Amino acid sequence: MAFMAVLESDLRALSAEARRRYPAVKDGAEHAILKLRSLSSPSEIAHNEDILRIFLMACEVRNVKLSVIGLSCLQKLISHDAVAPSALKEILSTLKDHAEMADESVQLKTLQTILIIYQSRLHPENEDNMAQGLGICLRLLENNRSSDSVRNTAAATFRQAVALVFDHMVCAESLPLGKFGSGGYISRTSSVTGDINRNINRSESLEYEFISGRPSLMRETLTKAGKLGLRLLEDLTALAAGGSAIWLRVNSIQRTFALDILEFVLSNYVVVFRTLVSYEQVLRHQICSLLMTSLRTNAEVEGEAGEPSFRRLVLRSVAHIIRLYSSSLITECEVFLSMLVKVTSLDLPLWHRILVLEILRGFCVEARTLRILFQNFDMHPKNTNVVEGMVKALARVVSSLQVQETSEESLAAVAGMFSSKAKGIEWSLDNDASNAAVLVASEAHAITLAVEGLLGVVFTVATLTDEAVDVGELESPRCDSDPPAKCTGKTAVLCISMVDSLWLTILDALSLILSRSQGEAIVLEILKGYQAFTQACGVLRAIEPLNSFLASLCKFTINIPSEVERRSNALQSPGSRRSEPLVDQRDSIVLTPKNVQALRTLFNIAHRLHNVLGPSWVLVLETLAALDRAIHSPHAATQEVSTTVPKLTRESSGQYSDLSVLSSLNSQLFESSALMHISAVKSLLCALCELSHQCIPGTSSGFGQASNQKVGSISFSVERMISILVNNLHRVEPLWDQVVTYFLELTNSSNQQLRNMALDALDQSICAVLGSDRFQEYIPSKAHSASHDMETINSELRSLECAVISPLRVLYFSSQITDGRVGALKILLHVLERHGEKLHYSWPDILEMLRCVADASEKDLVTLGFQSLRVIMNDGLSTIPSDCLHVCIDVTGAYSAQKTELNISLTAIGLLWTTTDFIAKGLLHGPAEETEIMDMSSTPKQMDGERKEEKTLNFADKFDDQSPLMNRVDRDRLLFSVFSLLQKLGADERPEVRNSAIRTLFQTLGGHGQKLSKSMWEDCLWNYVFPILDRASHMAETSSKDEWQGKELGTRGGKAVHMLIHHSRNTAQKQWDETLVLVLGGIARLLRSFFPFLRSLSNFSTGWESLLLFVKNSILNGSKEVALAAINCLQTTVNSHSSKGNLPMPYLQSVLDVYETVLQKSPNYSDNAASKVKQEILHGLGELYVQAQMMFDDGTYTQLLAIVRLVVKQSKMNNDNFEVEYGHVPPVQRMMLEILPLLRPAVHLPAMWLLLFRELLQYLPRPDSPKEDNEDGAEMMIKSETPNGTASDSPNKTEASSLSAGSTTSIMAGIPSYLFAEKLIPVLVDLFLQAPAVEKYSIFPEIVQGLGRCMTTRRDSPDGTLWRSAVEGFNNIVLDDVNKLAVNFGPDPSISKPARMRVWKEVADVYEIFLVGYCGRALPSKSLSDMALKADESLEMTILNILGDKILRAQIDAPVDILQRLVLTLDHCASRTCSLRIETVELMPSHCSRFSLTCLQKLFSLSSYNGEANDWNSTRSEVSKISIMVLMTRCEQILNRFLIDENELGERPLPTARLEEIIFVLKELARLVIHPETASVLPLHPYLKGGLAEENNDRRPHLLVLFASFCELVISREARVRELVQVLLRLIATELSLQKIGVTS
Secondary structure, three states: OHHHHHHHHHHHHHHHHOOOOOHHHHHHHHHHHHHHHOOOOHHHHHHOHHHHHHHHHHHHOOOHHHHHHHHHHHHHHHHOOOOOHHHHHHHHHHHHHHHOOOOHHHHHHHHHHHHHHHHOOOOOOOHHHHHHHHHHHHHHHHOOOOOHHHHHHHHHHHHHHHHHHHHHHHHHOOOOOOOOOOOOOOOOOOOHHHHHHHHHHHHOOOOHHHHHOOOOOOEOOOOHHHHHHHHHHHHHHHHHOOOOEOOOOEOOOOHHHHHHHHHHHHHHOHHHHHHEHHHHHHHHHHHHHHHHHHHOOOOOOOHHHHOHHHHHHHHHHHHHHHHHHOOOOHHHHHHHHHHHHHHHHOOOOHHHHHHHHHHHHHHHHOHHHHHHHHHHHHOOOOOOOHHHHHHHHHHHHHHHHHOOOOHHHHHHHHHHHHHHHHOOOOOOOOOOOOOHHHHHHHHHHHHHHHHHHHHHHHHHHHHHHHHHHHOOOOOOOOOOOOOOOOOOOHHHHHHHHHHHHHHHHHHHHHHHHHHHOOOHHHHHHHHHHHHHHHHHHHHHOOHHHHHHHHHHHHHOOOOOOOHHHHHHHHHOOOOOOOOOOOOOOOOOEEEOHHHHHHHHHHHHHHHHOOOOOHHHHHHHHHHHHHHHHHHOOOOEEEOOOOOOOOHHHHHHOOOOHHHHHHHHHHHHHHHHHHHOOHHHHHHHHHHHHHHHHHHHHHHOOOOOHHHHHHHHHHHHHHHHHHHHHHHOHHHOHHHHHHHHHHHHHHHOOOOHHHHHHHHHHHHHHHHHHHOOOOOOOOOOOOOOOOOHHHHHHHHHHHHHHHHHHHHHHHHHHHOOOHHHHHHHHHHHHHHHHHHHHHOOOOHHHHHHHHHHHHOOOOHHHHHHHHHHHHHHHHHHHHHOOHHHHHHHHHHHHHHHHOOOOHHHHHHHHHHHHHHHHHHHHHHOOOHHHHHHHHHHHHOHHHOOHHHHHHHHHHHHHOOHHHOOOOOHHHHHHHHHHHHHHHHHHOOOOOHHHHHHHHHHHHHHHHHHHHHOOHHHHHHHHHHHHHHHHHHHHHHHHHOOOOEOOOOEEEEEOOEEEEOOOOHHHOEHHHHHHHHHHHHHHHHHHHHHHHHHHHHOOOOHHHHHHHHHHHHHHHHHHOOHHHHHHHHHHHHHHHHHHHOOOOOOHHHHHHHHHHHHHHHHHOOOOOOHHHHHHHHHHHHHHHHHHHHHHHHOOHHHHHHHHHHHHHHHHOOOOOOOOHHHHOOOOOHHHHHHHHHHHHHOOOOOOOOHHHHHHHHHHOOOOOOOOOOOOHHHHHHHHHHHHOHHHOOOOOOOHHHHHHHHOOOHHHHHHOOOOOHHHHHHHHHHHHHHHHOOHHHHHHHHHHHHHHHHHHHHHHOOOOOOOHHHHHHHHHHHHHHHHHHHHHHHOOOOOOOOHHHHHHHHHHHHHHHHHHHHHHOOOOOOOOOOOHHHHHHHHHHHHHHHHHHHHHHOOOOOOOOHHHHHHHHHHHHHHHOHHHHOOHHHHOOOOHHHHHHHHHHHHHHHHHHOOOOOHHHOOHHHHHHHHHHHHHHHHHHHHHHHHHHHHHHHHOOOOOOHHHHHHHHHHHHHHHHOOOOHHHHOOOOOOHHHHHHOOOOOOOOOOHHHHOHHHHHHHHHOOOHHHHHHHHHHHHHHHHHOOHHHOOOOO
């Protein structure tokens, strides 16, 4: 065991130390060691005295070392309970002896041992031992020979021993173990509120009975320990009074020490004095007497009692008695308090007064103490108002600043002390200082204590008020319920009494110190006090103190009064209202830190007391209005930034941070109104109204600074009202009327700025309410039975909505100023734009208001009203109740008919279209039904007439179960309302309006017609569509034709200047024509979309006939625009439905009849209008045939061609027509050329091909001249019908004759030049190539014949393009025929051979006539350029190539005579050069010689054979045989002619053409290789034919035919000719195999 080992070690040390000088001690120690080994625990040691005895023996030797060892071992034994209680007396005796030793270490060990005894089981139980132990400590304390360390240790040991004695006594008396208080002086925290909180926490552990008064039972009997404590208390009291302690056997000690111990006991053992009567008697009679005597200051105090330390202890003891025992010592405490208060006003040393102020401050910052004092004294009628006295005493100290010479220095020092304390730095008074600085600091210390005391009272009141709220005696200021009429709770009554008694004194003092102070810390503390006290007054409903503190606080927010004002305000009644703070907006507004903190405090108060301020709000709002003006002032700043700093620097340094924070707080205050009781919100609104009303009279006139400030205050009130409203949207009903009434009142102000402000506020307010969660989009319920709760909610919502919208109606109808009505309409527009979908119950009022606006004469009002209507019609129709839709339509019609603004009327008409779209959505929901209807309309052939009619009648009824908002009757009524309005507007005198109305009507019917029923369509047609057509037609016929003058723009030179009007609109008739065009276009759209359905209507045929009659009259008698529109109306119908099979034949026939009748009755004039009409008819005919060609038969097709003939007949041009002069085809003929490709007969009309081609051939040039007589023309016509004199096989010969008979001459007379023919040829060729084979070959000869005639116009018009077009067309059809022969391996079997022969004869004729007579000749031309000449030559070469390379080389079915004619044609052309005389050849153009050579080359080509068998056929063989004979003849003539010319010329050179020709022939002859079949026809002797080399593949037997001619050319003068002849002779030798024969052979 560790203790036993340590003890044995100590015994060994003791033995070693006593070995030489004290053998007895040594022996005893050794014996104790042996004895110790036999023991096992401290209890066994306690029963064995040997161990204790050896240590006492060592102490008795009085050797320092042995005593120290012995005392240390005794301490260990006592600490481990190894000493029997019976040995205590002997131990105390030993300690008493050692206390008298002079050695310091022994004395300290002695004191330690005594303390251990009092802490152990050896605690003295009898008076002697107790007195002996405590006496040892006191004797060492008072011994002059004791060192400082010994005395200090003795004092501490005595204090601890006393505490142990009283602790033992408390346990023995069975008293509560907890101690009240912590003993000693309580150090201050960094703020007074911190002190209040600490003291509250310290008092929580005491039972309520000790707080409220004496306990119910006090004991008179004492235990033995209690008696010991009582004896000790009495001796301590005697020593503190300067007497002797009888029991402790001490004559005297320092009174300060005794008083300190006594103060310790009083503060820590309150329960003893409150429970035990004996102790309470000692306290009352002895201690209080002692303290009263020590507290007196009427006589000079000498000695120790006059020292500051003693005074401090006396005051602290008094403070403890007052704080802890005032409930039981009423009289004594009253005396003490009176003496303390009196001291503050006596002329005592400053340190003395400071000590007293510290005590008073302590009372003030302890809520419990102050509460007990006020209850026991101030609230007791027989006692003195000690708390009131204390507060007044503290206030006097503060007010002394006004008379002190060093007040400014003292204020600075006070601010410094508060600042230091805020930083956690402790400060204390230096008693030895006596200079002026210390004096100032002392005065500042006193003032600081007084201020803290006053603040302590303030915070105590606030704390007690909060306690009353917590226990339910008072309502919280944030509670929504109304406060009780009178407070009855104990704490609440206490608080009210304290406020009533103290507020005036506190306010005067705090306002004084706040007005004189500038330090941040002190200002913050005082403002905290303001806030705490004001909030307490608010909770307590103490109106006068509340208003006074608010008024005082508001003085420190914006303006800083002068010194005179400050003093006068100090004397002013605290409850008076403060004046309006003046903020000069022209000067810089600088808010000091005090202003900023005061404003923050004001915000805190307002937030805390918003439910209880009531009328006091006006004080707050006046200040906040001034703050708002300061914040929005351009010169506002805070004091932290110097005003001398440049603006840019100040802005970048963040000078407005405080202002932004204040602005945010200002806004948050009103945002928090959502947390207020509704009555509080009303009070706040009333205060805002009152603030505004105070300023309204001053804003009616003048623009000075004061007026600007008043407008600023009104603006502040308005903005804050809006903020309150926005934040209370969940309960806006009780607030709405109050706010809106004020805004409406403000709109009647004479000040424009205020009116605008009120209108903006009303706008924001209405939008805010409608934008709240309470207004959701209106969704009607399908259920008919609604619950009672739902009905209640709807009723409330109806009431609220009507209340929200009604101010607009009131404003519009009651405002005497236009601005007011304009403002009401602007607000309505904003409301509808933002929240129109949430409205439901207020639509009748809104629409009534807009209806009245439409009749206004002011343009601005009408414009604004219409903007609102446009929002409704575009975006809000779906949310408007169905019973209000007809009103919407009527209002829209009113805006359409108004004459103030044209654009509004036009846009309103567009809104009617929007309305019909909306209504139509109710007629049919979903695309499936609409698709089905459209399919039904587009495919009527799939059903019979009855079934189709049934579906048509029923398709509009499919929606009835899908539209819960409107039934069928309502929808029809709405649509008819719209149609009726549009019909009326269609007769408006303004062209723009009526045109827009008509356009809208037909667009509506066209867009939603599939959703209308059959009965509705009948009503629409007979009540709206046709009446509009009749009205427009009548007005177009009867309107004036006088030209209008445009709007007068001004004057120039004294004459009026008018706006120009386009010539197409400068008369009333022209503008009605434009309207009529729109009507016709609308009808066309309806017929295009719904013609199949409309045919099922009754009397539709009558309507169709009337429409046809109108179209006919419009084309004949109307303007060009009307005529074109009428044609388009018919065309649209036919084109849209004929291709789908929806157009019956009678309707198509009626349209053709109309066109034919119109063209027959129209005069033959050529003005632009008639031309346009005819063009449109032609274009329409083309489209009509394309769309309806399957409906045409032979008769209707013949009629169609007859109509086209009529148009062409009427299109003859005069000689002065500029189009002819400049080479352009007239427009009518251009249109005809465009439609001709479209008139290709359908498959079921093959017979019409001949009719079409013969009709077109009549427009080509004919060989007879127009000037010739009719007989020749008739003869030529017959010739054209019967080519080559044979009868035509056409089955429609009679019809063709009827079409062409008697009209050829007249038609040709109308054709200008060849322009039309040259444009017609490509069309004719394209149609011919598309024709069926049978019909094609029936007309083929005539086509070739006609093209041939056009080709022959080259001689008369070589510069024209007709012959070129004809050549190209001829080439195309011939090539097409040859190619088809090759593809089909022969002619079509369906084509008769005579027909094919006629074709080849006509082709041969054309080639013969054109090539021989018109190609390769020098034709006269004046305008052809070289490029054009080259193009013509290229065209000639092309026709030669086609003939020589395509036709004659192909497998064709042409007879031999035709082939011979074609080859001879080539030979004829090739003979031109050689047939001319030598003189003429030189004059021949180069292109002529080239053409002749080309023809010659074609003969060589046709005669040659390249060795490819696949290129050889029967036709090719026949052509080759013909060609070789013709070629040999031609070559012989050329060779002979060359010899003749050479002989005639003699030495003269031959012409180039002749020389080129002979050289070409010789070269080609050398290259020519012929087929054996070709060679068989050569005129050679039989033995030559048989003797030619059989093995020679390159057969040239043709050279043998010309051998004689070659021999003649051997003597030619031309070397080149001789060389070529030599080559040819060698080839002949080769052919005869003569090159193999030689002499040797």
